[in-house]
Amino acid sequence: MRKAVFISGKGSNLKALIDANPNDDFFIYSNQKCDGLLWAKKRGFFTKTVSLKNTNDWKSFLQEVKNLRFSVIYLLGFMRLVPDFFLKNCGCECINIHPSFLPHFKGLGALKESYTNKKGMGCTLHIVDSKVDEGVVLFQKNLDRHRILDLDAFKLRVHAFEQKLVTTHFRLKKGLCR
């Protein structure tokens, strides 16, 4: 089972996924140079920065992804909209982690907005479709009833649950592909 992870930043979800599955290999892509990619490179994983600024960029990336025949692609803090033609032709599910209890607070800034509004707090793992943060929900954690924390502690809690959802999904996926 070949799997890819797309990231754009720190890569804390990626690190948690790798740490929980030390014997698994992952192909890691980013649309920009970032800490998560450097970390993964040092750990010996396949890493690549791909320019994804226009349709042609996405088309050539799609070709590469198709050739590798991934079983799953995780978007873990990947800050780019994935075009519909990529989703339809990449040959596997793309799965995204989002830092709110969807359908509350789609798009950017979700964690802070949910914290400010004291609703929709949590995280959601969902299948990616052409609309922003709207695909089928796979797992969710609601934190609305949790003790109110300061924003930094709340962020840590959301990230901890995000990592739990991602690693749980991967464990199940691996079981199914065996």
Ligand code: GRF
């Ligand atoms: C996560 O909160 C994710 O939900 C959001 O971006 C953050 C990524 O963090 N889309 P990291 O790169 O995994 O540290």
